[in-house]
Amino acid sequence: MQAQFKKRALVLGVSASAIAALVACGGGGGSESGASLSPSQVQGKAVDFYLSQANVVFTDCNNQTTTTDNEGNFTIPSNCAKSAITVSGGTDIGTGLPFTGVLQAPAADLTQGGTALVSPMTTLLAQVGTGQSSVLASKLGLQASDLLNKDPMNDSGLLQNAVVMQQLIDQIAKALTGLSQSTGGTLTPTAAAAAAAAAVASVLVGSTGSADLSDPTLIANAIVTAVKNSAASLPASVVANVDAIAANLAALIAPVIAGNVANVNDSLDSVELSATPSETLASLQKAGSMHAVVDSVQSSASNLLAASISPAALRDTSLSDSLSGLGTAVAEGDEDTITEAAATLGSNVDSNNLGNIISRVKYKNFLRVDSISVNDTVVPVASAITLRGGTISSLKTSVTQVGSPFGYNNSEIRAGVRYRYNGNELNAVIQRIVLTFNSSNKLVAAQVPAGTNFEFVLKGDTNTRLSVTSTGDNLLDGSTGQLVLPIDKLQAKLKNSGILTAAQVDALTPKAPARVDMALAIAGTSGQMVRVRAATGHGNRTKSLPVIRINAGDSSVVGYGKRSVVTLLP
Numbered sequence: 001m002q003a004q005f006k007k008r009a010l011v012l013g014v015s016a017s018a019i020a021a022l023v024a025c026g027g028g029g030g031s032e033s034g035a036s037l038s039p040s041q042v043q044g045k046a047v048d049f050y051l052s053q054a055n056v057v058f059t060d061c062n063n064q065t066t067t068t069d070n071e072g073n074f075t076i077p078s079n080c081a082k083s084a085i086t087v088s089g090g091t092d093i094g095t096g097l098p099f100t101g102v103l104q105a106p107a108a109d110l111t112q113g114g115t116a117l118v119s120p121m122t123t124l125l126a127q128v129g130t131g132q133s134s135v136l137a138s139k140l141g142l143q144a145s146d147l148l149n150k151d152p153m154n155d156s157g158l159l160q161n162a163v164v165m166q167q168l169i170d171q172i173a174k175a176l177t178g179l180s181q182s183t184g185g186t187l188t189p190t191a192a193a194a195a196a197a198a199a200v201a202s203v204l205v206g207s208t209g210s211a212d213l214s215d216p217t218l219i220a221n222a223i224v225t226a227v228k229n230s231a232a233s234l235p236a237s238v239v240a241n242v243d244a245i246a247a248n249l250a251a252l253i254a255p256v257i258a259g260n261v262a263n264v265n266d267s268l269d270s271v272e273l274s275a276t277p278s279e280t281l282a283s284l285q286k287a288g289s290m291h292a293v294v295d296s297v298q299s300s301a302s303n304l305l306a307a308s309i310s311p312a313a314l315r316d317t318s319l320s321d322s323l324s325g326l327g328t329a330v331a332e333g334d335e336d337t338i339t340e341a342a343a344t345l346g347s348n349v350d351s352n353n354l355g356n357i358i359s360r361v362k363y364k365n366f367l368r369v370d371s372i373s374v375n376d377t378v379v380p381v382a383s384a385i386t387l388r389g390g391t392i393s394s395l396k397t398s399v400t401q402v403g404s405p406f407g408y409n410n411s412e413i414r415a416g417v418r419y420r421y422n423g424n425e426l427n428a429v430i431q432r433i434v435l436t437f438n439s440s441n442k443l444v445a446a447q448v449p450a451g452t453n454f455e456f457v458l459k460g461d462t463n464t465r466l467s468v469t470s471t472g473d474n475l476l477d478g479s480t481g482q483l484v485l486p487i488d489k490l491q492a493k494l495k496n497s498g499i500l501t502a503a504q505v506d507a508l509t510p511k512a513p514a515r516v517d518m519a520l521a522i523a524g525t526s527g528q529m530v531r532v533r534a535a536t537g538h539g540n541r542t543k544s545l546p547v548i549r550i551n552a553g554d555s556s557v558v559g560y561g562k563r564s565v566v567t568l569l570p
Helices: 016-024 120-128 130-140 144-149 156-183 189-206 216-229 242-267 277-287 290-298 301-308 311-315 317-332 335-343 351-361 487-496 502-507
Strands: 043-046 055-058 064-067 073-075 085-088 102-105 115-118 366-374 377-379 384-388 395-402 412-421 424-437 443-448 453-459 464-469 482-485 514-524 532-535 542-544 547-550 557-569
Touching: 064 073, 085 115, 102 115, 102 120, 102 189, 115 120, 120 130, 120 144, 120 156, 120 189, 130 144, 130 189, 156 189, 156 216, 156 242, 156 290, 156 301, 156 311, 189 216, 216 242, 242 290, 242 301, 242 311, 242 317, 242 547, 301 317, 301 351, 311 317, 317 335, 317 542, 335 351, 377 384, 395 443, 412 487, 412 547, 412 557, 424 482, 424 547, 443 482, 453 487, 464 487, 487 502, 514 547, 532 557
Parallel strands: 043 115, 366 532, 384 557
Antiparallel strands: 043 073, 055 064, 055 085, 085 102, 366 377, 366 395, 395 482, 412 424, 412 514, 424 443, 424 453, 453 464, 514 557, 532 542, 547 557
């Protein structure tokens, strides 16, 4: 099985030019010549997603360098076939953004025609040694040989682990550089990345059972270890108090990193690979998967937050709870909540850095979920719900438009719902819902236009995919103004499709007493991002909602939503 991530529960996708380059590129060598590689040449490949025009250094070979092509390929000089490798810079074609991390591969004796893979997984092995490959692989639910030899773009589980791992390492590295800045240290970004990778690897090796890379405890342990790994580049005042400072930094930063990592993980959950890497990237873009990755790459919250706390506060173990509260508030992204949490730390928080943090995590354009109802009963936005009624007939949500959540596009969304019951799973995606808001930004219409597809993927006793075309469906409860996701009508569409029997549909219908794992996701159409946040019930305060992926093959939707376990009573 794959690594056990917590299911928790978007700005730039795969650029068209990057995909075009990926399709057009024939697998040439480094950019020095651009010519196709001879099969006899020793080749390498740099993969987070593929890194284009990245700098490759052969660290055991007089630091000779080359450059990757648009597919991450590079040629290894004949006299460097036994060298360790470091890759930095260039552009990650998955996000379309500059690659700011550092990838490494341990030294290996490559034969002619072999390929040296440089990825987040080989980066871990470069820190702890290839002898730990079996241990690391077992923690991540992978095969040991895959860590060194398999291109993540050709294995969905490896791809998910690699991208999540790189974001975890990058986020910890950003926190380390923030700590160095605030304390007068000399830690470079490259050294921070190495310290973070070594910390994550050692914590994984020392953990028990399967790894949950979004677990705040695992992340906190990795931060503590990374701070200690960086001691040589930190001032004596930090080294003298390293245990307290490392623990406090972990309390402060772990909630922020956990939120980013979990969103990246869930956006790539159970991805189905296409025939080629370029088609896989295009599918991820269409679903909206890349938004969470880009959000994480662009996030500077862990760096700014670490740099905003005074060294005195980081040394003070009595402030651990207050620091954790501030980190949690930043992860939620609400200005009032952040300001209130920072006030408990008084002058220990740099006001300028705090202002920068607020400006970067506060969202002005989003859909606000004011309430959620199941079977017309208002339920909390919580991970566990108890409900009476014998079955689940509908999900409803009151929605308010804040700012311009759709940008310059029409106010349209895609919505997906998933539930797991009695060994069966239903995934349903509505490809297009046109929303209308009044002058008070309240929802007054929600229509599925005729010709829109309802996509279904069923797993369990019945394994099938089917598409049902709408003749025009109204999804607004006129009496309450709520957006409706009618579970009973989705089941009726399955029944009326003629593909499933009444007995098969009945087996998919939850019946009390039961536990039903439910998830809801909302995203923009055509892979566009629409942010969705939840009202807290305290004035205008809102909190973040997690990223959820509803898998429906090529019609999957990745957006903001909620996952809850419903205990269904008669």
